[in-house]
Amino acid sequence: MASYKQLTAQLEKLHKEVAAAREKEVAQAIADIKQKVAEYDLTAEELGFTSQPKPARKSAGASVAKYRNPKTGETWSGRGRSPAWLAGKNRERFLIDL
The missing domain is CATH 1.20.5 (Single alpha-helices involved in coiled-coils or other helix-helix interfaces)
Known part of the structure; x- marks a missing residue:
């Protein structure tokens, strides 16, 4: 070996x-x-x-508002961080009728 x-x-x-x-x-x-x-x-x-262009990425687009602050008219879609005006409150009261 x-x-x-x-x-x-x-x-x-x-x-x-x-x-x-x-x-x-x-x-x-x-x-x-x-x-x-x-x-x-x-x-x-x-x-x-x-090189072929990459297909465009689909954006999430504008989301529909689900909640409204009756005092200011400010809205929130339910995505992302919850706004201060909803903190500790029952969200059902702020739901927008669709």
Whole structure:
């Protein structure tokens, strides 16, 4: 059985061979692709490489008021932090009839 030092040396050599083989094959693949692109006069759009705009995110939009302060007319939709005028009070009294 080979020693640790011998195995690490073999591994280092294999890593270098792998990197060289990959570099050679990638260069060949790129050359093949360029040849096909030129041969068929392909565009980046046809190949799907153009950036497409992301779909617009749907906003929650304006929410409908559910509660109204009878003194000021101020309203609250029921979303987010509760207004001070509702703190500690029965919300049912402030409901707006829809």
